[in-house]
Amino acid sequence: MALHPDSIRRILIALIEQAQSDLQKKGLIRKDQAISPLVFGTSANEIDAFAVDEATLGFDSLSRLELISSVNRFFQLSQTGAEDYLLLNPSIGRWVETVSQHATLVDEGQTYGFATSGTAGPVSIHLHPLQRLEAEVDALRTGPLNGFACPSRIIALVPPHHIFGFLFTCLLPSMIGADVIDLHRHAPSALARMGQPGDLVIGTPFSWQSVAAAGMAISRGLHGITSGGPSTDETWLRQGPGRPEKMTEIYGATETGGIGSRQAQEAPFSLLEHLAAVDSDIVRAADADQASLPIQDRIVWTADRQFRLGGRFDQVVQVAGVNVLPAQVAACIGEVTGVADVAVRPGNDRLKGFVVAKREVEDLQALEVKIRDHVRMRLPAPARPGTLTFGAALPRNVMGKPCDWAEPEETRSADVPYVAS
Structure with missing residues (x-):
């Protein structure tokens, strides 16, 4: 399943924004070159015309090479050698075309590289083949999202280049033909202005807390998804402004992808359908070797395919x-x-x-x-x-x-x- 060009553009913008953040810390980029304000209210055609150079976005020859390495790691362009064309055609629009052409060439052999945050140790890249990611999205559709009317709109309160945001705001929309409304750079009150009944809204416990703290009523009939951190009592409150009518929590990590889901705070997690429990381990059911997933939490099984979390193995x-x-x-x-x-x-x-x-x-x-x-x-x-x-x-x-x-x-x-x- 090929990503929509809009999703590729959103990912590229997020990677550029991340690279610019590092440059800003070093004093190597002007504030007026930051891409976040530049893309507000800007059409796709106008964004595509942005040059990834020193005059426009603050990337000199060295920092542009570092950015290209980041883009290559995410899309694994070295599978086809497409990363060379990023240097030859330094504009966002041409980069979108290059990534799209690469995806066409590798087809189902596409692999994506997701970086850990780096706050729990050195940043590491974890590769996930497209087929595995598609299997996870299918498991989400037949599992926690089953019975929820196929949304025509997905609202993103999370960035697209982390695995949670990628699955729900890039891959899922491509598979079901939904439009994406990206609000992750907007104020929390934006959901009240732009949300519509039937929207699927993708957030973290923190972003849901921020939406509730904004104190503005959101549309009825919203289905919230939360992941990226442990849910809190406030995550599950259904009364008051900023509360969706339904909430689903996804448990997982960059290293593993999604593992389980639940729709109530007191409920155990249900193992996603593309996974299997073998003894005390969790494996991908379709993988021939069935290697155990590197889960960083203690899993306490409460019933067949149901579990609770017993705390992390490390001190994160x-x-x-x-x-x-x-x-x-x-x-x-x-x-x-x-x-x-x-x-x-x-x-x-x-x-x-x-x-x-x-x-x-x-x-x-x-x-x-x-x-x-x-x-x-x-x-x-x-x-x-x-x-x-x-x-x-x-x-x-x-x-x-x-x-x-x-x-x-x-x-x-x-x-x-x-x-x-």
Whole structure:
């Protein structure tokens, strides 16, 4: 199943936006070159005319090569050698054509490479053949989406280049002929203005929380999909503004794709139909070798093909749908001159940090500014602590073990958490 050119264009824009974000951190791109505001209210033809060069989007010869590598990794253009044409034809429109031609040549042999967020360790690329992705979408259609009228519109509150967004806002629309309304760069209130009865709305727990916090009534008859992070009590509330009439949660990861689904907070997850349980492992039923999927959570089976999550094997937490390793964040803060010790834990809606300053530090406010500047340059927004607490020693309980601490409201960061693009 070939992707629609609109989906390819959306993915390219997201990859460009991601690359520009790195350039902005290094001071190598002007604000007026950022693609996000440039595509607002702009037609596809106008977007296709944008040159991927230094004058238009801020890519010099070196950064353009890095961007091309990113595009190649996602679409696996090296299967046909099509990545060479990206350098020869540096415009978004020609890149859309190149990717489309590549997809035609490889047909069902197409493979996509999805990157992990990088907040739980080094960024890694996980390859998923198109046939596997199509099998997953078919399993979603016959499983959690079965009985829901085939939507003519899918609203995206998530970016398209992560596997969750790709499956629901690129591949699914191509398979059922639905239009895509991309709102992931818009304010949360946009769903109230643009949503229509019968829309399938794709979001994360954080984006659904943001829609509800906007306080505006959305159209009746919306079916919400949530993934990219553990759902919360608020995710499942059906009363009040910003609440869809129906919600489905998909459990999965970049490494594995979707694993299970449920439609109530207290319910166990049901294993998706394209998967099978073999002993204590989960495998793809159609794969000859039936290698177990690298699932990062403990699976507790409650019945045939039904399970609950027993917690992660590692110490990763999720903020705004993004995996974050608190120990890695603490190590980053510890690099700042003047910091003697630091602890990082999950807070109310973001991470929180507790900092012990070195004895010679007299101005804690100046130290906090240094810390925030440092993490802003080194970490994506979901990994930046929302609050910082300073004390003479890290909090410990009566047994001498590390313990939690209250978040000081007055030091809450002005950074706004977001779903990483």
